[in-house]
Each structure stands twice: as structure tokens, then as C-alpha cells.
Amino acid sequence: MQEVFEMEEAKEIKEELGCPHCARIKVRSSNEYKKLINRLNRIEGQIRGIRGMVEKSAYCPDILVQSAAATAAIHAFNRELLANHIRSCVSEDIRAGKDETVDELVKLLEKFMK
Numbered sequence: 001m002q003e004v005f006e007m008e009e010a011k012e013i014k015e016e017l018g019c020p021h022c023a024r025i026k027v028r029s030s031n032e033y034k035k036l037i038n039r040l041n042r043i044e045g046q047i048r049g050i051r052g053m054v055e056k057s058a059y060c061p062d063i064l065v066q067s068a069a070a071t072a073a074i075h076a077f078n079r080e081l082l083a084n085h086i087r088s089c090v091s092e093d094i095r096a097g098k099d100e101t102v103d104e105l106v107k108l109l110e111k112f113m114k
Contacts, residue, residue, distance in 0.1 A: 032084055039077045046070040078112070 028036070047070055053063045086105070093101035 026085075026089060028084075036077070036081065039073065039080065043070060043073045043077065046073060082108075082112070 046066065050063060050066050050070060053066060090101055090105055
């Protein structure tokens, strides 16, 4: 039942986004969704904290330490999202014979390695 709801919701989201060819979406499990949103909420809090430090004229090294922590948090988010993508979207597409997904993954990894 949950999967049917998610698929209907996915169709509605695609329609809202406009072009069905360029608006690919991913229906995530509630657990995956919660994990990603929790990470993003923590990152958002870190960024607000850094802004507050700048506004209060905090010492530069203190700000840089917090900035490095926020960068690490974003990298952790990216690793988790990429792992989920490979385990689901990429593996499903490969099984379905969509070899272009491998090219897409290679291009994505090249962006991460810059």
C-alpha cells in the first residue's frame, strides 16, 4: 500500500516539475528520507552557527574550524546519497539494460574527484 502511494506521489511531483524528460525523481523509503533530512538539518544548523560567528566577529580560526566541520558534514551527506544511488538507481538501471547509467555515474564521480 505504501509503495502505491509513493508511486502516485511521484507522478504528482513529476507533473508539478513540468518537463517529464528532465525531471527525474527518486521515491525514497521513509528511513532513507529521514536520514538524509536529518543530515541536512544538522548541516543547516552548522551553517547558521557559522553565520552567527561571523556576525559576532568571532576569531577567524574558530570560524574556520566550524566551516571545516560543515564541509565534512556535506561530504558525509554526499557519500550517503551516492551510496544509496548506486545501490538502488544504478543497480536497477544496469539490470534493466540501461548502460547509459554507467556513463552518468562516471561523470558524477568525476565531479566528486575535482
